[in-house]
Amino acid sequence: MALAPRVVLVHRRTEFTELLQRHSTVGQAEFFLASRGRSIEEVRERHEVLASALASVSNALPAELRQARVERADLDRYPFSPEDIVVIIGQDGLVANVAKYLTGQPVIGIDPEPARNSGALSRFAPSDAVELIQATIHRRLQFSQRTMVEGVLDDGQRLVALNELYFGNRGHQSARYAITLPNGAREEQSSSGIIIATGTGSTGWSTSIASDRDLTAELPSAASDHLRWYIREAWPSPSTGRYLTDGTLTSNEHLEVVVQSDSLVLFGDGIEADHLSIGWGQKLTIGRSSRTLTLA
Numbered sequence: 001m002a003l004a005p006r007v008v009l010v011h012r013r014t015e016f017t018e019l020l021q022r023h024s025t026v027g028q029a030e031f032f033l034a035s036r037g038r039s040i041e042e043v044r045e046r047h048e049v050l051a052s053a054l055a056s057v058s059n060a061l062p063a064e065l066r067q068a069r070v071e072r073a074d075l076d077r078y079p080f081s082p083e084d085i086v087v088i089i090g091q092d093g094l095v096a097n098v099a100k101y102l103t104g105q106p107v108i109g110i111d112p113e114p115a116r117n118s119g120a121l122s123r124f125a126p127s128d129a130v131e132l133i134q135a136t137i138h139r140r141l142q143f144s145q146r147t148m149v150e151g152v153l154d155d156g157q158r159l160v161a162l163n164e165l166y167f168g169n170r171g172h173q174s175a176r177y178a179i180t181l182p183n184g185a186r187e188e189q190s191s192s193g194i195i196i197a198t199g200t201g202s203t204g205w206s207t208s209i210a211s212d213r214d215l216t217a218e219l220p221s222a223a224s225d226h227l228r229w230y231i232r233e234a235w236p237s238p239s240t241g242r243y244l245t246d247g248t249l250t251s252n253e254h255l256e257v258v259v260q261s262d263s264l265v266l267f268g269d270g271i272e273a274d275h276l277s278i279g280w281g282q283k284l285t286i287g288r289s290s291r292t293l294t295l296a
Contacts, residue, residue, distance in 0.1 A: 161268025163201030168193025
């Protein structure tokens with residue numbers, strides 16, 4: 001018999017909570033913020049908005065429905081189960097942070113601060129949560145499958161991301177490598193890194209790059225299974241070029257990168273602490289992941 005669904009409420013620590021952990025008392029936190037021209041009231045208000053959203057969703061769930069909570073900082077240690085319904089209460093970036101730890105569980109994004117957030121991934125109000133959860137349980141809610149990007153090293157290590165992957169020097173300085181495109185074109189490059197973005201990520205880091213290069217028309221839509229890649233600040237020299245600097249990968253295409261310097265990294269969705277370390281001579285293959293995010 002299949003297990004009954006469990007609702008997992010995901011959130012992140014607020015700035016107010018982190019300030020209290022660092023400074024011990026509200027008074028000391030208030031003094032710290034005042035020295036930087038900020039008021040603790042705004043920080044406390046945002047904390048209370050999130051706390052209220054968490055409480056309202058949790059308290060409204062039927063008593064017989066299992067539920068759990070997990071903070072963003074604990075995601076890499078949290079054992080998600082196949083029967084989980086993941087309810088993310090926070091901004092869009094938190095949805096991206098959670099995505100790589102899931103294996104097909106349905107995700108509902110709740111935005112507690114619609115006046116501050118874009119709502120591209122966290123699209124619903126706290127008051128909608130229980131109805132959405134019940135519709136998920138009874139298979140009445142429509143979900144979309146969001147493409148994810150994956151990097152695989154020649155030693156078998158891999159990393160997936162919802163928005164984008166970054167490959168390059170951990171300090172965003174020059175990285176040396178040889179890049180090979182799906183059509184066989186190859187170039188040795190020295191650059192400040194490579195960004196490979198999904199359609200979901202087209203509202204993030206890649207948008208800035210595309211706008212600077214007048215390439216916004218090439219950005220894939222949120223529902224697309226294509227990826228878009230960009231070389232950042234390629235440096236021309238007698239041994240390095242800057243001709244292969246952007247392109248699109250279809251669902252079955254890959255970039256191949258052979259590393260020609262030490263201490264390079266691959267990380268996803270801006271989480272630099274969770275990265276793969278890549279050394280001289282290693283090969284990295286980047287393309288569409290077989291995993292997707294199931295998003296309401």
